[in-house]
Amino acid sequence: MKLTCAILDDYQGAALRMADWGKLADRVDVRTYRGHFGSEDEVAAAVSDCDIVVIMRERTPFRGTLLRRLPKLKLLVTSGMRNASVDVAAAAELGIAVCGTGSRSEPPAELTWALILGLLRHVPQEHASLRGNGPWQSTVGGDVHGKTLGVLGLGKIGTKVAAVGRAFGMDVVAWSRNLTKERAEAEGVRLASSMEELLEASDVVTIHLVLSDRTRGLLGEAELRRMRPGAILVNTSRAAIVDEPALLRALTDGWIAGAALDVFEQEPLPGDHPFRTLPNVLALPHLGYVTEANYRTYFREAVEDIEAFLAGAPIRTLTP
Template sequence: MRIAVLDDHQHVAASYADWEGLGAEVDFVHEHLLGDALVDRIGGADVVVAMRERTPFDAALLERLPALRLLVTTGMKNASIDVAAAHARGVTVCGTRSLPGPAAELTWALLLATMRSVPAADRAVRAGGWQDDLLPGTDLAGATLGVIGLGRLGQRVARVGLAFEMEVLAWSQHLDPEVARSHGVEPVSQEELLRRSDAVTLHLRLSERTRGVVGAAELELMRPTAVLVNTSRGPLVDQSALLSALHAGAIGGAGLDVYDEEPLPVDHPLRSAPRTVLTPHLGYVTDEGYRLFYGDAVDDVAAWAAGEPVRLLEAE
């Protein structure tokens, strides 16, 4: 059996699980590959382990992988996999468990770094400066946090906002107002959330319904001092509209961990956009997160090989 483990950028996947116990040939792919390069590398693999949604497995790609029999994704949802097409080709698709904490924690790292200008302050000190060229930060206590999407991640983020003594608002298309209130959060319309919030954070699954949920019209509603944080999926925000808003000074800043294209191209305009804090999709990248991802992936392969697959993903 040949296994390909994709997007092991940090060269750590081998150390987080007992791959040798599978008795298989395991290829840890450290670079991000697409198209012909990807097919050349994994074309003979029986099993592929995909990292989140970085590599789209659509019907066209699956057709070019005739040896593939098991596709494992980290997490139990992956919008980049055409599960129906995989099943049609006899490919089993399985997932892994995931931790809700890391992405919520990174949300606060980005929010605080953006609202208190931490990267700019760090650069100033290292360059021999002090407070001279820095603007005052924003107090969290008494400020308003807008949470778009109040699922398990959004709820964790909201609880921290309440601990900071912030007023917390929430909106999503199917938000239950009573659920929001039970978490100490005020349910409001999307427009009201954007108008009132000092910080807006997104915690939605990407779908055709949520793609571009924050676009030019929504950014225009935000306060010129407000910041936007996205640790969910890049396409939830209209990237061109966000760049325009940042360059025009229409919003106070953005903290981003996710992008339309990943890895982010070297010449991408976001890399030079003002008032931004950028991280390379680190929301899930923690020691315990990797241990769970890769440990479950090995269990998935072993269970499938034994004829008793677990954590099966069904087509939606």
């Protein structure tokens, strides 16, 4: 008998055209879901008959409670090699293999700059005005040349973001708990002595840290108040790194000039959420990794993961 595979959260209906799923046709029946399931009950009802589930990043959590409701599940494939919303330990206990895929660091770095420039140059407002035959020029944009870019996290993505800042003529300063002066200097940036120093010195603060117990809530009220009133905060990393209520107060009370956001505590973002309407927020629906190159990598390697699993030799396995 064929196995059954479900691909979840295929918002754009892109999964099946981004890889050769025909390689599995004689062994696996594949179906996709474009809509998002908002509850664990909905997920369980949709995939309870599945032997394999393919998920996109952290769009749908697979906690232990959900995994225990899926007795047929043998293989869970996630895009990327890290997914904080999957209980890998519970999967191991239940005999469910969890495998990942490669991921490119260029797309989120590129989107970070789209957000920075879009917010500073008021691109959404001016575009809407032009489309609606409104005023011809109604805003005065901010500059990046000669300003200070603060990069929280100088990993693969942060390094690329910093390099563009340097190309724009910015003074780039970076900080993370394990970042050394030698590593920072190798990338042509200054090491801040503390996160507080970076926040106080920067005109643009951009976050590129991994979410962990140490970084969850890293930027709260005290930290946001250290930022310059004219500064902007950019988050294309993980929403939980910034305390959401504190950020909302910072934006509404003018502690900072604005925020550009691609990640949120709840996704999809509720229709009545203030981030959808605040005039000093530029928000996107978590598009950082959503590019053709990344999608082709994700789904091609998802097919490879399934083939390897069927052959009895799983690859790219995630362990607790």
